[in-house]
Amino acid sequence: MFEDTIVNNEIMTDKLVGIPDEIVLNKIRQIRSEKVMLDKDLAELYGVETRVLNQAVKRNLDRFPKKFMFQLSAEEVDEMVSQNVIPSKKIFGGALPRVFTEHGVLMLSNVIKSKSAIQMSIRIIEMFVLLRETLLLHKDVSVLVEQVEKRLIKQDQKIELLFTYLNKFMDKADTPREKIGFKVSNKISR
Numbered sequence: 001m002f003e004d005t006i007v008n009n010e011i012m013t014d015k016l017v018g019i020p021d022e023i024v025l026n027k028i029r030q031i032r033s034e035k036v037m038l039d040k041d042l043a044e045l046y047g048v049e050t051r052v053l054n055q056a057v058k059r060n061l062d063r064f065p066k067k068f069m070f071q072l073s074a075e076e077v078d079e080m081v082s083q084n085v086i087p088s089k090k091i092f093g094g095a096l097p098r099v100f101t102e103h104g105v106l107m108l109s110n111v112i113k114s115k116s117a118i119q120m121s122i123r124i125i126e127m128f129v130l131l132r133e134t135l136l137l138h139k140d141v142s143v144l145v146e147q148v149e150k151r152l153i154k155q156d157q158k159i160e161l162l163f164t165y166l167n168k169f170m171d172k173a174d175t176p177r178e179k180i181g182f183k184v185s186n187k188i189s190r
Contacts, residue, residue, distance in 0.1 A: 019045065024127045029099075031076065035131060036099035037124065040092065042108065045124065046117040054098065056111045063111065068104035071096050102128040 027041040039057075043050040057064060072080075077096060100108060102125060109121030 019123075021123075021127060021130075024124060025131070028127060028131060029080075031072070031099055032070070034099075034101050035128060036101055037105060039098040039100070042100060042105065042124075045120050046108075046112055046114070047120075048112065048114075048117070053108070053112065057098065057108075060111045063107050064100075064104060067101060068107055069098055069100045071098050 024045065027037055027045070028035055029037070039053055040050045043053040046053065057069065074096065077092070105121055105124050105128070109118045
């Protein structure tokens with residue numbers, strides 16, 4: 001089903017080359033207020049086994065500070081299972097998974113040096129950038145919506161005040177008033 005493609009003297013399967021952006025985007029998760037990717041997902045995208053990816057990381061731990069990579073706690077894994085983010089803990093093979101931030105993904109391309117891993121790292125970084133731009137756009141739209149809501153609230157208050165004055169005016173219009181103007185009396189005085 002998948003054919004091999006030669007890119008820069010390296011064999012890459014169409015499976016890796018033709019992965020839709022949506023699949024890559026769906027593998028980016030929010031954990032500890034960070035956008036991250038699981039080690040198993042990255043290994044799958046790079047076309048290597050998870051243990052191979054983790055071995056490469058262990059050999060180069062000095063390249064992965066906490067801002068680049070961290071290990072999930074058992075509670076975080078349980079939460080991911082309960083939210084159906086992952087089907088079960090079994091997919092991790094008993095070990096707590098590592099997650100990589102955008103910077104960690106970039107560093108992985110230096111650790112896993114295959115051309116396909118480098119190309120996939122570039123695509124993943126582009127997806128992180130796309131997410132960030134989308135969030136910024138969403139934030140800008142949210143600010144505009146908030147400003148419009150504030151204006152509408154002010155307009156509602158002004159309209160309400162206008163109706164209050166109109167009601168007072170209408171109430172006064174219903175009460176009989178004394179006619180104004182020049183009054184002529186019937187008596188002629190001499």
